Structure formats: structure tokens, C-alpha cells
Amino acid sequence: MTDTDRRESTRAGSDVSDPAERDVSDPTERDEDEWRERLTDEEYRVLRENGTEARFSGDYVDHDEDGVYRCAGCGAVLFDSETKYHSGCGWPAFYAAADDAVTTRIDESHGMRRTEVRCGSCDSHLGHVFEDGPDPTGKRFCINSVAMDFEDDPTDFEDDSHDV
Numbered sequence: 001m002t003d004t005d006r007r008e009s010t011r012a013g014s015d016v017s018d019p020a021e022r023d024v025s026d027p028t029e030r031d032e033d034e035w036r037e038r039l040t041d042e043e044y045r046v047l048r049e050n051g052t053e054a055r056f057s058g059d060y061v062d063h064d065e066d067g068v069y070r071c072a073g074c075g076a077v078l079f080d081s082e083t084k085y086h087s088g089c090g091w092p093a094f095y096a097a098a099d100d101a102v103t104t105r106i107d108e109s110h111g112m113r114r115t116e117v118r119c120g121s122c123d124s125h126l127g128h129v130f131e132d133g134p135d136p137t138g139k140r141f142c143i144n145s146v147a148m149d150f151e152d153d154p155t156d157f158e159d160d161s162h163d164v
């Protein structure tokens with residue numbers, strides 16, 4: 001009896017929050033037209049054209065709430081607020097990324113040699129990582145606000161136990 005009750009309430013609950021939230025298309029299969037439709041102009045410029053938002057212009061530069069930062073392109077969790085710190089550089093800075101969340105590659109554009117950070121799930125451009133960060137990693141992930149969506153402390157994750 002408790003099983004049935006729980007299942008009913010879970011289903012009802014998820015129906016309410018589902019519609020726009022869940023992304024059904026596979027982000028690795030999107031063509032550029034689809035990306036354009038899904039993203040705002042500024043998101044497209046940063047995520048898909050390796051753009052950079054203006055210093056101190058982003059929503060998350062001084063953002064200090066507890067939660068996680070997800071990829072604006074695909075929703076994957078990229079950074080935990082616990083690793084965010086104030087670098088003074090004008091973009092949100094983190095000393096570590098979530099496990100396997102990002103990939104890096106050398107970027108030699110603009111006459112500089114930098115290490116670019118991309119989403120490990122949808123390969124969107126996020127920002128750059130530098131070696132002048134604080135302990136314990138010594139890294140500074142300098143990430144565009146527009147490339148991320150913040151989500152409050154994810155107590156929802158406990159719901160995962162209902163699955164299967």
C-alpha cells in the first residue's frame with residue numbers, strides 16, 4: 001500500500017514540474033540552427049562561438065548562494081558553489097569543476113596561449129582555466145555567467161531513490 005501511494009504522489013509531482021524543464025533532444029546531435037533556436041543571442045555567442053561576456057557584466061560574478069551551476073547549453077552540472085571564490089577578475093571563478101564535467105584544450109586565439117574550458121556533455125565553450133587559483137587545486141576556472149544556469153541547493157536529488 002505504501003508503495004502504490006508513493007508512486008502516485010511521485011508521478012503527480014513530476015508531471016507538474018516536467019514540461020519545459022526537461023530537455024529531450026541530445027545536445028551532441030544538435031546542428032547550429034537548433035542551437036540558435038534554443039539559446040539567446042548572447043548565449044549563442046559565448047557557448048557556440050567561443051565568445052566572452054564583458055567583465056563584471058555577468059549575473060554570477062558576485063553570486064554567493066549555495067547550489068550548483070549547470071551548463072546553459074545542456075543542463076549538466078558543471079560547478080558546485082562550494083568551489084566558487086572571489087578572484088576579482090570580473091567573471092565567476094571556481095577552483096574546481098564537478099567530476100568529469102568539463103574538458104579542456106589549448107586555445108591560441110587572440111595572440112594568447114590559454115586553456116579553454118568546454119562542457120564535457122555538449123562541448124559548448126564555457127571559459128578558460130588558469131594556474132593562479134587558490135588551494136587546494138591552484139586552478140582558477142574563469143567562466144562566463146551566461147554559459148551557466150544556477151540552481152539552488154539541490155535537495156531534490158534525494159528523490160533519485162524513487163527511480164527503479
Ligand SMILES: [Zn+2]
Nearest residue numbers: 071074119122
Ligand atoms: Zn553542456
